[in-house]
Structure formats: C-alpha cells, structure tokens
Amino acid sequence: MSHITEAEYKNIFHSSPNPYVLFTPDLIVADINEAHLQLTDTRREDVIGKYLFDAFPTPQQEIADLLQSSFDRVKKFKVEDTIHLLRYPIRYSNKDGKGWKDRYWIVKNKPILNQDGCVVFILNNPTEVTHLISSGDIDPSWINNSDFMRNANIVREISKVENEHRKMRALMEQAPGFVSILRGPDFVFELANKAYYQLIGHRDILGKPVREALPEIEGQGYFELLEQVYRTGEPYIGRAKRIHMQQEPDSDLAELYLDFIYQPIFEDDGSVSGIFVQGHDVTDAHNLSRKLSYQASHDSLTGLFNRREFELRVENAIKEMLVIPNVLSLLFLDLDHFKNINDVCGHRAGDEFLRMISMVLSSRLRATDTLARLGGDEFGLLLKGCPEHVAMNIAQDLRQAVSEVEFVWQNRRFSGSVSIGVFSFNDISITITDALSVADAACFLAKEKGRNRVQVNRKEDDELINRRQEIDWIRDLTEALKGNTIELYCQKIQALEHPAKYPNRYEILIRLKNNDGDMIPPMAFIPAAERYGLMPAIDRYVIEKTFLHIATTFKDHTSLLSISVNLSGASLNDDTFPEFIRNIINVTGIDPTQICFEITETTAVANLAKTSNIIRDLRKLGFRFALDDFGSGMSSFEYLKHLPIDYLKSTAHLSVKFNLISLMQPLSMPLSVLQTLCISKR
Ligand SMILES: Nc1nc2c(ncn2[C@@H]2O[C@H](COP(=O)(O)OP(=O)(O)OP(=O)(O)O)[C@@H](O)[C@H]2O)c(=O)[nH]1
Structure with missing residues (x-):
C-alpha cells in the first residue's frame, strides 16, 4: 500500500465538499477548507490564527456556550461529540447593509490524538440544515417522528440540563466558601471556584494532580486524609485545622486555619471516583479567639500568666499527681518595698520595674515552669517534678538575680529585692487554696524575718501555721x-x-x-x-x-x-x-x-x-x-x-x-x- 503524503492530505482536506475547520486545543483556527469558507462566506486570512469566537462571532452568549461545551467534552473524553441541532447565526455584510442570518447546523467535533493519546487538534465539521427548518413544506408528523426531530428534542433536553449545570456552577462560583472537585486516585483538579483560587493564590491547577498543584502541602497530612476518604468512602470533617500554604506565587508560607469537609463522590456502582472539597477560611476568627484566650490567661502589663491561669495550672498539676506521683513546688514571690518606687517616681516607673523584674525571672526558668503575676508586686511560680531542695536553690537563684537588678528612672537608682516563700508537696489531697496560702504564709514570714530572703514552709513551724490561719481569716473577712x-x-x-x-x-x-x-x-x-x-x-x-x-x-x-x-x-x-x-x-x-x-x-x-x-x-x-x-x-x-x-x-x-x-x-x-x-x- 502506498503512503499518502502530507501534501495529498492537505489536498483532500481543502477539496472536500464537506466543510471542515481544524482547531488547536485552545480553539485557535489552525486550518479551514474551501467548502467551509464558502458556506460561511468567510475569507481565509480573516480567520486563520484566530480564536473560534473571534473568527466566527455569535450574537448570543448561550450559543457560544453550547459550542464551547462540545469542545470541552471532546478535550475531556477524547471522543467525537455531536451537537444535533445548533442555531448559529452567520454575520453578513453586503450592499443592503450588515446583520445576522439565522442558520441551523448539525455540528460534529472530532479529536485528533497524537501517539501519547493527547488531543493535538479538533476537527470541526458543521452540516447546514437551515433549509430543513425554514422550508415549511415538511409534513409536521414527519418532523415529530423523524430522527431529526428526536435529535432536536434531545438537544433541547441536553441544553436544559446544561443550563441547570451552568446555574449550579455559577452558584458554586459565587459561594462564599471554597469549593473544588478532585478526580481519580491522583486527585486531579476538575473544578475550583473563585474562593478556592483566592485561597491558593490564583494558581493554574485545573487538570493537575493535587500533589503537583499544591506541592507545599506535602508533609502536612492533607494528602493522607484525601487518600483515607478515597479508600474508605467516609467523609472527613476538619475544624480550624492549621495549614501552611502559599497565598501568592513565590510568597512565604502563610499560616491559615480552615474548616472543611472532604466528601467522597460515588459512582453508580458504589465506587469512589473523586472528592468534593468544601470549606471556609476561619483564620481571622481563630486568631481572634486565640487573642481573647491569651488576654484571658495573661497579665497585660508583664505578658506573664495571670492569677486565674496560674491557679488553673496548679489545680491541673495537683490532679495529674493522681495519675503520676510527683513533687510540686510552689514559690510565692513578693517584691520588697516596691511601693517606694511608685511613691518616688510614679506608677509608670513602677510598671516599668515590674516588667523588668518579670523578664529577669522568666529568663532564669525552664519553658515548662509556670511563672505568673498574681497581682500588684506578687508573683507565683509552679515547678513540676521539683523537690524542696531543688526549689530552694531555684528560689535562691531568683532572689539573687532580683537583688542584682539596678533600676534607673530619671537619674534615680533603685535596686531590686524580693522575699520568697517555698512550699513543696506530693500530697494529692491538698486543695489549691491551701497550697497557695501555705506558700503565701512562708513568703510573709520571709518578709517578717527581714526581707530579701527565702523561707521554706515547714509543717511544724508554728509561726507558719499562725500565718496560714491569719491568711484564711483575711480571705473570709474580705x-x-x-x-x-x-x-x-x-x-x-x-x-x-x-x-x-x-x-x-x-x-x-x-x-x-x-x-x-x-x-x-x-x-x-x-x-x-x-x-x-x-x-x-x-x-x-x-x-x-x-x-x-x-x-x-x-x-x-x-x-x-x-x-x-x-x-x-x-x-x-x-x-x-x-x-x-x-x-x-x-x-x-x-x-x-x-x-x-x-x-x-x-x-x-x-x-x-x-x-x-x-x-x-x-x-x-x-x-x-x-x-x-x-x-x-x-x-x-x-x-x-x-x-x-x-x-x-x-x-x-x-x-x-x-x-x-x-x-x-x-x-x-x-x-x-x-x-x-x-x-x-x-
Ligand atoms: N506601678 C504599679 N504599682 C502597682 C500595681 N499594682 C499594685 N501596685 C502597687 O504595688 C504596691 C504593693 O505594695 P506592697 O506590696 O503592699 O508594699 P511594698 O512596698 O512592696 O512592701 P513590702 O511588700 O512589705 O516589702 C502598692 O503600692 C500598689 O499600689 C501596678 O500594676 N503597677
């Protein structure tokens, strides 16, 4: 069998009585034959290299959408697609003027594939049927029963469905939350709405597997979740889940919090064919609630924990001892003669001094220690797994550090000094109020014994017992x-x-x-x-x-x-x-x-x-x-x-x-x- 040369192919294409246009996948006119030029009354140079709808404009968007959706199907399913009846007016311009001529067509679009099975061209073959519609001498019963009309009805149904589909897409587009559809085991992006594009920084994702489209998500557990939903068919709901992603091309990773659902898409046979992703960016709400909970648990002046949070943590530490035996140490620190700074230099100086002391204390502690400002010039420190002799050393170290503080305000010099009460215990029956009042009483005694010292609580210490009793009275009286x-x-x-x-x-x-x-x-x-x-x-x-x-x-x-x-x-x-x-x-x-x-x-x-x-x-x-x-x-x-x-x-x-x-x-x-x-x- 002899081979047909490229030139011969071209000849066949151009001399065919059937009209043909060859489009690139982007719907640019690559070639057009004589029959098509004559049929549409067009000049070759006006259409070659032009986009479909620039080459063959149409007065109505819906018509363009019908044709466009046929091309989309060809590209997606890689099989021939037929529009059984398409009203596609043609523009005319003659001595009578300019306008649109109503024309009716049957349109076939056929994919031309390369060796790898990719669509390289689409061959468009319209057959004009205007005369059948407009002749008027066709027997109506024949119209109703004819294949042609059946096809026309199907076309009408299809366009109705497509219309619905378009409306759904429009709704999805406008939805405030983000939406996307991932297909197949590689989770290829089939669809994404505006909010989704906004979330991911308007990247080109359609047709790409999620791992390729959003590479920075790797290692954050999200691909594994998709695989789990795909495998089990069980939806997954994430609440305020943290994700790091690029929101602009080449930008740093942003920390976001998302509420979302991965919903499996089932086929008729019950298999999962993809995942419907839907959700909201809740970063602002999350950050606000984090800020509020920070404010509720921290002292605004020093940034340390506040009394409420401190008591909560001591309480939890006591509860934990029920499960794991442990020794807790509580330190109660009260600055000596702090009032003096306020009286001499004013409250702003006092505030600054409190901040400075907070930094000195924090810098000498482990991340697991809980330091809080309990109010005024009083601080509490909770040390977990810390027996008395270690707590004493830490207390002495803190006392020493505070005594080395030199605070200068408007040429006045003040040195720091703190009295510290220490109470270590492993008794799970102790209440938080008792534990704090024992440490408080020890601190009081440290003051009474001359300040700038550490006083450890001893159960047998009568003075301490009296102090504790006094502190209880004060609480009751207040x-x-x-x-x-x-x-x-x-x-x-x-x-x-x-x-x-x-x-x-x-x-x-x-x-x-x-x-x-x-x-x-x-x-x-x-x-x-x-x-x-x-x-x-x-x-x-x-x-x-x-x-x-x-x-x-x-x-x-x-x-x-x-x-x-x-x-x-x-x-x-x-x-x-x-x-x-x-x-x-x-x-x-x-x-x-x-x-x-x-x-x-x-x-x-x-x-x-x-x-x-x-x-x-x-x-x-x-x-x-x-x-x-x-x-x-x-x-x-x-x-x-x-x-x-x-x-x-x-x-x-x-x-x-x-x-x-x-x-x-x-x-x-x-x-x-x-x-x-x-x-x-x-
Ligand atoms: N600058 C400032 N002062 C505060 C703040 N809260 C409480 N104070 C003051 O802190 C002082 C605490 O006084 P005391 O602890 O009774 O007195 P002190 O001079 O430290 O005396 P001793 O503890 O007995 O050594 C009071 O004058 C309060 O008005 C604050 O947020 N900022």
Missing part, C-alpha cells in the same frame, strides 16, 4: 465585707452609779459566722485584720451599718440612745477618716452626740499627737470618745491629760472612776433587737 455578711451585735453598757441617768447605752460588736454557722468572736480575727491592714475597712463597715440603722430605726427616739463604736488605730491614722465621718452624717442625718467612739489605750499612745487632733476634730461635730481597756497597758495618767476624751472604760479589777465606768455584761444581742429593747424601756 469575702464578708464584700458580701455584707459581717454581723453586728450590741451589748449593754451598765453604769455602776446612777444607772437611771444613763439608760440606753450600748456598744456595737462584730461577729463573723464560719461555714458551719458558728459565731466567731473578734479576738480570733482582729489580729489578722490589723496585721493585713483590713481594720479601716472594717471600721467604716461598722460605722455605715450602725449609723444607717440608727437613722432608719430610731428616727423618733434618738434621745433615748447612746451607741459606742470601736475605732482602730489605723482609722485614727487615716487622714481621710474625718471626711468620711462628715459624709456619713450628711447622708444619714444622725445626731453625733448619740455616738461614742471607743479607742484603745495602746492605739492612743502610739500616735498621741495625731490621735488627739482627730479626736478634737470629731468632738467638735458632737461625737464623744472613750478610752477602752484602760488599765490593761501602761495606765499612765500622765498622757490622759493630753487626750481630749469623755470617758474611761476599765477592766473590772481596776476601779477607776473618771466620768463613767462601765462593765461589760456577758450577754450580747443582735443589733436588730436593740430597737425593741430601747423602746420598751422608755
């Missing part, structure tokens, strides 16, 4: 002050002589209730309140409550009553106290002559000048003053000369009559009973 649950009682003051002259005298006392409902007398908690500076708050609480009670309950019987209220030394040293009293009188409108403030001898003597001034100030308003427990201390009559007091109250064994001497009655009663008592005695 709660009670906040919750208004300190209870006020009154106790009658009995004049030894002329009792009728002083009928209704009462002293206000405070009581605290413990968790079991038992009343706790003041001598149990007042020392702790004095030591921890809670007395001014307690005094004000009692004064407010008592004055309000008198104002509301004894409005019409005020002259019947005289009430004694104890005042602590701290209030007498507080320059704002007289102002507080003036305000409360204005608010309640009570008569100051009904009130007698009781102060102790030791308080008065501690700061005689200041105390005398405040007493004078308040007496001018009408208040009276009594010196309590006279005789229990130095009992020097000398200083009494300088104190402008009205009464002396003495212990029973020392009967000194000054103006009025009283004895406590053993029974006391709640303040609320007072009204009934007084009124009935009237």
